[in-house]
């Protein structure tokens with residue numbers, strides 16, 4: 229079978245990068261691939277892509293996202309830097325000549341998708357959130373297929389129906405068992421495991437509320453174990469004083485722990501929500517109110533609708549609110565059927581469409 233040459237972009241945060249990782253891992257299990265990845269300089273995709281895909285050809289782009297409100301004067305220079313970037317991306321793409329470009333969004337996607345389109349390279353786009361982001365909305369017209377993670381997101385797009393595919397959000401597979409996870413983090417395997425995170429960047433608000441909760445819990449007879457990703461080293465060091473908490477500034481392959489957690493406490497980032505749905509795990513979600521068009525709130529509500537979610541708004545987040553939610557969620561019985569594998573839907577569509 230022919231070796232595939234593919235270009236990818238999508239990053240700046242884990243929420244954009246990890247769906248790309250899930251698709252690429254699945255694709256490389258069935259086909260030999262040669263990969264060109266456009267990363268955001270210094271961000272998670274830029275730091276991780278060499279480790280995740282040895283031999284990748286990486287092009288780091290020095291970019292910033294547009295400021296809100298969009299008419300802010302600072303956006304003029306950002307706009308021109310995107311145009312300059314688009315020219316250099318075009319040279320790279322022309323030389324590499326991929327079979328297709330896949331974008332999982334974030335501001336890096338704007339110059340990359342436009343450059344690909346101008347070279348008539350087939351473009352595929354994936355949107356993780358329930359509300360389609362501004363870059364993806366503008367780029368949608370260039371996409372041969374536009375994959376969405378929530379059925380209702382199709383309403384935001386002015387595209388013929390056949391170009392919109394409801395796939396769900398591709399999730400990285402978990403590679404180890406619960407016992408191995410408990411061993412890896414030196415946690416007792418006879419207590420419920422609660423995983424705490426604040427998206428890929430951490431959340432000070434969640435860290436503070438959890439610290440209050442940990443203080444209230446009697447450390448000696450605590451019947452729970454917590455694995456906490458804080459987003460910064462000093463919070464992690466401070467939380468390590470609690471014997472029932474394992475705290476780290478960042479945890480690679482967190483899906484291994486999410487897949488076997490009894491409960492997850494998190495922001496409403498689309499990719500964490502997708503991981504909870506995929507593995508059928510319950511979550512207490514505190515949506516970040518600063519997210520564009522409040523999309524984290526709508527992501528969180530979708531988890532609540534299938535019975536897996538308990539939403540606490542930022543203004544109501546206290547250690548007491550958390551304690552009540554944890555008690556309720558640990559006891560909640562749910563019958564839930566995980567969705568069909570999103571990654572397969574994405575790959576089936578592309579491979580069929582490109583006949584490759």
Ligand SMILES: CC(=O)N[C@H]1[C@@H](OP(=O)(O)OP(=O)(O)OC[C@H]2O[C@@H](n3ccc(=O)[nH]c3=O)[C@H](O)[C@@H]2O)O[C@H](CO)[C@@H](O)[C@@H]1O
Pocket residue numbers: 241242243244246356357425426427428429457477478479480481482483495496497498499500501503519524
């Ligand atoms: C601040 C910001 O721009 N947030 C956006 C970003 O979310 P952000 O990247 O913050 O959060 P998401 O929940 O979407 O994704 C986080 C990902 O990081 C992983 N993880 C996290 C912590 C850790 O220690 N290890 C680890 O592997 C999680 O398992 C998950 O795969 O992209 C999402 C998807 O477009 C959006 O919904 C969010 O609004």
